[in-house]
Amino acid sequence: MSLYFLLLLASGGIPVLLSFDKRLRFYKQWKYVMPSIFIVAGLYIVFDVWFTKQGHWGFNSQYLSGINLFGLPLEECLFFVIIPYASIFLHESVLEYFPQLKINKKTSIVLVLILAVVSLIIAIMNTDRAYTFYILMKTATVLLLVLMTRSEVLCSFFITFLVILIPFMIVNGILTGSFIENEVVWYNNNENLGLRFFTIPVEDFAYAFSMLLFNLLIIEKLKNLY
Secondary structure, three states, rough: OHHHHHHHHHHHHHHHHHHHOOOOHHHHHHHHHHHHHHHHHHHHHHHHHHHHHHOEEEEEEEOOOOOOEEOEEHHHHHHHHHHHHHHHHHHHHHHHHHOOOOOOHHHHHHHHHHHHHHHHHHHHHOOOOOHEEEEEEEEHHHHHHHHHOOOOHHHHHHHHHHHHHHHHHHHHHOOOOOOOOOOOOEEHHHHOOOOOEEEEEOOOHHHHHHHHHHHHHHHHHHHHHO
8 A cells, every 4th residue: 555545544534434423424514525525626636637747746656556547646636535525524623613713704805815916926926937826826716716706714714724734734744755765746846936844845835725715615605505
């Protein structure tokens, strides 16, 4: 069993089991969560395939199963299902036990505007760095969608994301080379800012933020339909 798969199994195993907890009953949200995960996964995988083909990043076969889908390691495809599931579960769990952990909507709107503008500025200043430009534009787009749809999801997500960052930094840290001899996922630093938090490219934090926020936005809209 590959190291990458073991990381995914460890990340998703406990959230799946706890989805049936009598208080959380997270399984009842699957009808909203799973469609959202697969929609967002599809969008992100398309770009993942393209960036891999362009050599902007790649994977170390030493830590993989050797099975490929769409030109990506199987583990990488599973990443876009398992990690969002675990993160959304953690988001909902925090809110279940600490429902008061929210910021007011006016503050949320101000933060969204600031982050969107900063993301756009950094993206425009780095059009020659493919990963930086791509993920900052995507982050700005998702933030603007939140504003346009008058979503309130960020009132809580600004707080819960700080909690999600703890397992994120452990898993992504290992994937990018922390605690192991070689990285599982390597990056072409010519296509990013070259700034890292330990071994994690700073763009990965925006990547996680935008992907999870996009999921939560879709979940919110699906709940409003039913």
